[in-house]
Amino acid sequence: MEVNDTDVRRERCDPDRPAHPGVFLTREAGKSDHQPAGLSVDFPVSVVLPAGGTGERTGLRTPKQFCSLLGRPLISYTVQAFERVSWIQSVVVVVAEENMDLMTDVVQRFRHTKVRAVPGGSTRHRSIWNGVLALGEGEGEGAVVIVHDAVRPFVDEDLLYKIATAAKEHGAAGAIRPLVSTVIATTSEGYLDHSLERAKYRASEMPQGFTYDVISRAYQRRGSTQSFTICPADRSPTSGSKCSESDFEFGTECLHLALQYCGTNAKLIQGPPTLWKVTYKRDLAAAESIIKDALSRSACVITGGSASGAALAGALREAVGALGTELEVVPDLRGENARCLAKEGNFILVSVGPSRPSEVEALLTELEAANRALLHPLVVIWVHMSDSDELSVSGRAAAVMDLSSAAKLRNILLYGIQLHPSKIGHMKTKQPGSHVWKSFYLCVLPFDI
Ligand SMILES: Nc1ccn([C@@H]2O[C@H](COP(=O)(O)OP(=O)(O)OP(=O)(O)O)[C@@H](O)[C@H]2O)c(=O)n1
Numbered sequence: 001m002e003v004n005d006t007d008v009r010r011e012r013c014d015p016d017r018p019a020h021p022g023v024f025l026t027r028e029a030g031k032s033d034h035q036p037a038g039l040s041v042d043f044p045v046s047v048v049l050p051a052g053g054t055g056e057r058t059g060l061r062t063p064k065q066f067c068s069l070l071g072r073p074l075i076s077y078t079v080q081a082f083e084r085v086s087w088i089q090s091v092v093v094v095v096a097e098e099n100m101d102l103m104t105d106v107v108q109r110f111r112h113t114k115v116r117a118v119p120g121g122s123t124r125h126r127s128i129w130n131g132v133l134a135l136g137e138g139e140g141e142g143a144v145v146i147v148h149d150a151v152r153p154f155v156d157e158d159l160l161y162k163i164a165t166a167a168k169e170h171g172a173a174g175a176i177r178p179l180v181s182t183v184i185a186t187t188s189e190g191y192l193d194h195s196l197e198r199a200k201y202r203a204s205e206m207p208q209g210f211t212y213d214v215i216s217r218a219y220q221r222r223g224s225t226q227s228f229t230i231c232p233a234d235r236s237p238t239s240g241s242k243c244s245e246s247d248f249e250f251g252t253e254c255l256h257l258a259l260q261y262c263g264t265n266a267k268l269i270q271g272p273p274t275l276w277k278v279t280y281k282r283d284l285a286a287a288e289s290i291i292k293d294a295l296s297r298s299a300c301v302i303t304g305g306s307a308s309g310a311a312l313a314g315a316l317r318e319a320v321g322a323l324g325t326e327l328e329v330v331p332d333l334r335g336e337n338a339r340c341l342a343k344e345g346n347f348i349l350v351s352v353g354p355s356r357p358s359e360v361e362a363l364l365t366e367l368e369a370a371n372r373a374l375l376h377p378l379v380v381i382w383v384h385m386s387d388s389d390e391l392s393v394s395g396r397a398a399a400v401m402d403l404s405s406a407a408k409l410r411n412i413l414l415y416g417i418q419l420h421p422s423k424i425g426h427m428k429t430k431q432p433g434s435h436v437w438k439s440f441y442l443c444v445l446p447f448d449i
């Protein structure tokens, strides 16, 4: 999926206009290698992810948060988005009682480390409140709680930081987006009653952040005798009233509860278009394609150290660079180059001359040891250029096919491409994108797909 520059520019000029839904970056669970330099907070931050819904609007039997995107449940992507942020201490995922085992399995399979699952309630507000209660007062004074729908997987650290620090300062903060459609009120007979001036309103999105004091008091039930200290952000709560059963049953907005019952005016922060919530079945397909797109944006090319391998890799880099994919070329994965193992992206192994499936085997072993195919399928392409007339019908092709079948069981998709120099022509002397590169693509022979 391409982000159209014009859309992005337009959004920058006119914040009231929504643009393209955008892209996101994934990282491995528990790792924070992408962390923008210097982001840290000096107060505890925990997260509540409500994931206790049934996803009725998708029309699917499986709740959307457990639907699989590239072999991994949606909830795992959302958890990962928080887990990779070093200054977030813990994540409470709230799931329906009957899905507790499923969630435990997700946590184990994808090796999530900061996560705890607790049972949800019959509505979103009840689930969120259960999550806040599970955090407990142990969170302590001054702690910030971020609430985020489990079905909004594309949230980045920058925004989380802005929300957390604004919540700390103002008591509550929430992400907003410009409205896509005008909001109108209807009469009970189904006629237009009035319409709202679109530019004055915003869509309330997630994440939202609260000091622990504010969120705890916002959810205090009527009739509850528990007392809370008054937090600094407190101004004029509505005549001492507390959250009603009707709020718990029909409410859709935590920021509203903070305003109504703590007198806290949330600070609003415009977030990126990627905050959109997976609601319908088509959103699952869109989320998967965004993930796929992000995963195919970069790859590491390993040349084996030969000059011919490096030349082939260089030509490949220029060609795919023109298509928007970034290639990092290294001779091997030793020493400094081992950093490529920790980076997002796929792998291309280039070899020129005699075929050596053992090189491929060694790479697969390294990738497996680094857990590179744990969170999503990893693509490895072996590009082999050989003068030999014998192209694919050979013992070595069979060997690669065996490797490919074994790799597939480990979530690695191995593809083999054999190039024959006589069919490629003067590849090195031609510009990327020229007819020679077209023939590069045309003369590939897959060992196994
Ligand atoms: N009793 C509930 C209902 C909803 N949620 C969570 O709140 C988030 C946003 O809600 P929504 O998109 O409405 O999810 P569902 O209620 O599952 O969807 P639907 O309304 O289509 O049934 C989701 O992560 C959902 O799992 C929850 O934790 N507990």
Ligand SMILES: O=C(CO)[C@H](O)[C@H](O)COP(=O)(O)O
Pocket: 124, 149, 204, 205, 206, 252, 253, 254, 277
């Ligand atoms: O945007 C939100 C809060 O501001 C919520 O995600 C939204 O209200 C959830 O509503 P629903 O569960 O009905 O989709």
